Amino acid sequence: MxxxxxxxxxxxxxxxxxxGGLLILRSxxxxxxxxxxxxxxxxxxxxxxxxxxxxxxxxYIDAALGLALLSFVATLVACRHVIRGRPF
Amino acid sequence: xxxxxxDIVSIAALALGLGLATVGLVGLAxxxxxxxxxxxxxxxxxxxxxxxxxxxxxxxxxxxxxxxxLVALFVLITAPLSAxxxxxxxxxxxxxxxxx
Numbered sequence: 463m464x465x466x467x468x469x470x471x472x473x474x475x476x477x478x479x480x481x482g483g484l485l486i487l488r489s490x491x492x493x494x495x496x497x498x499x500x501x502x503x504x505x506x507x508x509x510x511x512x513x514x515x516x517x518x519x520x521x522y523i524d525a526a527l528g529l530a531l532l533s534f535v536a537t538l539v540a541c542r543h544v545i546r547g548r549p550f
Numbered sequence: 551x552x553x554x555x556x557d558i559v560s561i562a563a564l565a566l567g568l569g570l571a572t573v574g575l576v577g578l579a580x581x582x583x584x585x586x587x588x589x590x591x592x593x594x595x596x597x598x599x600x601x602x603x604x605x606x607x608x609x610x611x612x613x614x615x616x617x618x619x620l621v622a623l624f625v626l627i628t629a630p631l632s633a634x635x636x637x638x639x640x641x642x643x644x645x646x647x648x649x650x
Contacts, residue, residue: 463608471564475571478572493636493643500591501574501594504571504595505575505594506597508571508598511621512564512602515606522613526617527620527621533628534631536633538632539638541639542635544639544643545639545642
C-alpha cells in the first residue's frame with residue numbers, strides 16, 4: 463500500500479478518536495458514556511490497524527486482538543453498574 | 551498488475567471504512583435516546599471496522615492478514631454481546647426508573 467494512503471488513514475483515525483473523546487465529555491447520561499466508550503474501543507482498534515499498515519509491521523494488530531477479546535467485559539460490568547448500582 | 555489491483559481495493563476499503571466510522575460518530579453525536587444511538591454505534595463497530603481490517607490484503611503479508619481475520623472474528627463475537635448489554639440496561643432503566 464502507498465505510504466501516503468496509510469498516513470492519511472492514520473491521521474483520520476486519530477481525528478475520530480479525539481472526536482469520540484469530546485463526545486464523552488459532552489454527554490450527561492451514564493449509559494450514553496458507556497456506549498461512547500464501547501465505540502471508542504472500536505476506534506482504537508482502527509487506529510492500531512492503520513498504524514500497523516503505516517509502519518508495515520504486523521504486531522500492532524495483535525494488540526488490537528487482545529483489545530477486541532477483552533473490552534466487552536468492561537462494557538458488560540459498566541452496564542450492570544448503571545442499572546443495579548453494583549457490578550454483580 | 552496484481553499488486554496495483556490489491557492496492558486499489560485496499561485503499562478503497564480503507565476510505566469507505568473510515569467514512570462509515572465518521573458517519574456513525576456523527577450519528578452518535580446527533581441522535582438522542584440510547585436505542586437510536588446504538589443503531590449509529592453499530593456502524594462503527596460493524597461495517598466500518600470490518601472494511602478497515604479488510605484493507606490488510608493490501609499489505610500482502612500473511613501474518614497481517616491472519617491477525618486481521620482473527621480480530622474480525624472476535625469483534626463479530628463480542629460486539630453483539632456489548633450492544634445487547636447496553637440495550638438491556640436501557641430497557642430495564644426505562645421500565646423501573648425508581649430502582650436506582
